[in-house]
Amino acid sequence: MKKLHGVHVPHNKNTAGMKPVRLPIPASVVVPMSMGIGAPAKPIVKPGDAVKVGQMIAEAGGFVSANIHSGVSGTVKKVAEMMGAMGRPMQTIEIATDGLQETYEDLQVPEVHSLEDLLKAVKDSGVVGLGGAGFPTMVKLAVKDIDQVRYIVVNGAECEPFITSDTRTMLDRTDDMMTAARVLVEYLKPEKLIFGIESNKPECIKSMNEAISGESRMEVKALPPMYPQGGEKVLIYHTTGGIVPEGKLPLDAGAVVLNVTTLAVIGQFLKTGMPLVEKVVTIDGSAVKEPKNVIVPIGMKMKDVFEAAGGFTEEPAKVLYGGPMMGIAVPDLEQPVLKSTNALLAFNKKDAVLPEPSVCIRCGKCIQHCPLNLMPAAIESAYKKGNMERLDELKVNICMECGCCSFGCPANRPLVQTNKLAKAQLMAWKKAKEAKK
Ligand code: SF4
Numbered sequence: 241m242k243k244l245h246g247v248h249v250p251h252n253k254n255t256a257g258m259k260p261v262r263l264p265i266p267a268s269v270v271v272p273m274s275m276g277i278g279a280p281a282k283p284i285v286k287p288g289d290a291v292k293v294g295q296m297i298a299e300a301g302g303f304v305s306a307n308i309h310s311g312v313s314g315t316v317k318k319v320a321e322m323m324g325a326m327g328r329p330m331q332t333i334e335i336a337t338d339g340l341q342e343t344y345e346d347l348q349v350p351e352v353h354s355l356e357d358l359l360k361a362v363k364d365s366g367v368v369g370l371g372g373a374g375f376p377t378m379v380k381l382a383v384k385d386i387d388q389v390r391y392i393v394v395n396g397a398e399c400e401p402f403i404t405s406d407t408r409t410m411l412d413r414t415d416d417m418m419t420a421a422r423v424l425v426e427y428l429k430p431e432k433l434i435f436g437i438e439s440n441k442p443e444c445i446k447s448m449n450e451a452i453s454g455e456s457r458m459e460v461k462a463l464p465p466m467y468p469q470g471g472e473k474v475l476i477y478h479t480t481g482g483i484v485p486e487g488k489l490p491l492d493a494g495a496v497v498l499n500v501t502t503l504a505v506i507g508q509f510l511k512t513g514m515p516l517v518e519k520v521v522t523i524d525g526s527a528v529k530e531p532k533n534v535i536v537p538i539g540m541k542m543k544d545v546f547e548a549a550g551g552f553t554e555e556p557a558k559v560l561y562g563g564p565m566m567g568i569a570v571p572d573l574e575q576p577v578l579k580s581t582n583a584l585l586a587f588n589k590k591d592a593v594l595p596e597p598s599v600c601i602r603c604g605k606c607i608q609h610c611p612l613n614l615m616p617a618a619i620e621s622a623y624k625k626g627n628m629e630r631l632d633e634l635k636v637n638i639c640m641e642c643g644c645c646s647f648g649c650p651a652n653r654p655l656v657q658t659n660k661l662a663k664a665q666l667m668a669w670k671k672a673k674e675a676k677k
C-alpha cells in the first residue's frame with residue numbers, strides 16, 4: 241500500500257512515560273454547553289441546585305448533540321454566557337465545588353443486549369469524539385445499515401507533537417478499551433476492528449497486541465510515524481486500504497473511526513455507569529515548568545490547571561487547546577477544559593512568534609506535502625483575488641486544516657490560515673448563491 245503524503249514533525253513526546261496525576265479540585269468549574277460539533281446542550285439545573293459527580297446537568301439539544309454531566313460535587317453558582325476560544329459566546333454552567341467529590345447515587349450500569357441498547361448507553365455516557373472535533377459518538381454509531389460497517393478503526397495514532405494523553409490511555413486503560421471493543425464488535429458486526437498506532441509507540445503496540453490476543457476479529461496495525469497519520473482519511477487508508485470518496489464520510493469507505501480514549505470512556509460507562517466527566521490532559525510547552533499528564537474535571541479553568549500542575553517558567557505568549565499543528569490559540573486562561581481537550585500547551589515568546597513570510601518561490605512543496613493532493617499555493621492566490629469559482633475548483637472545502645502545507649513551506653506562507661478563511665468565504669458565497677435561486 242502506498243503512503244499518503246504528510247510531514248515529519250518533531251514528536252516532543254516528553255510526557256509519554258508519565259502516568260497521569262490527579263490534580264486537586266479547584267474552587268469552581270465552568271462547563272460550556274457547546275463543546276464540539278452539533279447543537280448546544282440545554283441546562284437542566286439552576287443556581288442553588290446541589291450536584292454530584294456523574295449527575296447530568298445538561299441534556300442534548302438535538303440529535304447531533306450530547307448530554308453533559310458534572311465532574312465535581314458542589315452547588316450550581318450560575319448559568320451564564322462567556323466568550324469561547326473561537327470568538328463565539330457560549331452558555332455555561334458554573335459550579336462552586338465542595339471538595340467532597342461525592343458520586344451521584346443514581347448512576348446505573350447499563351444493560352446492553354442489542355445495538356439499540358448500545359446506542360442508548362453511548363448517548364447516556366455523554367461521550368463525543370475525543371480525538372479533537374467532539375462529534376457526538378452516538379450519532380456516529382447510529383448507522384442506517386450495519387452491513388455498511390466493514391471496519392471499526394480505532395485511532396491510536398496520536399501524531400500531533402507533545403500530546404501523550406492517548407498514549408496513556410493505551411497503556412493505562414486497556415481493560416476499558418477492550419470492554420468497549422468487544423461490545424462494538426458484537427453489535428456492529430464489522431469484519432475487523434483495527435487499532436491503528438504509529439510505529440514510534442512500540443509500548444502501546446505491545447500493550448494492545450497483548451490485549452487482543454485470542455480476539456479473531458481484532459488486529460493492531462503499526463503505522464508510519466508521519467503527520468497527519470491520525471487524520472480520518474489518512475488513517476482509514478493506512479489501516480484498511482479504503483479511500484473515502486471526496487465530500488463523503490468514512491462509512492462510505494466502510495469504516496467507523498473512534499479515538500482510543502472515546503473507546504475507553506464507553507468501556508468505563510459499560511462497566512460502572514460513570515459518564516464522561518473528566519479528562520487526561522497533557523500539559524507541556526516551552527513556558528511550562530513541569531510538563532506532565534494530569535486528570536482534571538471537565539470545566540476546570542486553564543489558569544487553575546496550569547497553576548496546580550506547577551505553573552510557568554515565564555509568562556506564556558501563546559496557549560493552545562491541543563497540539564501545535566491543529567490546536568486553537570486561546571484568548572485568556574479563563575477558558576475551561578472541554579470534553580475534547582487532550583492537551584494544553586503554553587509557549588514562550590520565542591516559540592510563539594511566527595516566522596516572517598516571504599514570496600512564494602513556486603517550489604511545489606505544499607502540494608507534495610498535502611495528504612489530500614490539494615494545491616495550497618493556488619488556493620492562496622485565488623483567495624487573494626476573491627475568485628470563488630476558482631476556490632471551488634481547487635476544492636478548498638475538503639481541506640482538513642492539518643497544516644502540513646504551512647509546515648513544509650520554505651517561504652513560511654501562512655497557507656493553512658488562508659485555507660480556513662477561504663473555506664468560510666466560499667461557504668458564505670455558496671449560501672448566498674443558493675438563496676438567490
Ligand atoms: S511551499 Fe510555499 S514557496 Fe513552495 S509553492 Fe507552496 S507556497 Fe510557494
Ligand code: SF4
Nearest residue numbers: 610639640642643645
Ligand atoms: S491544504 Fe489543507 S489538507 Fe492540504 S496540507 Fe494544507 S491544511 Fe492540510
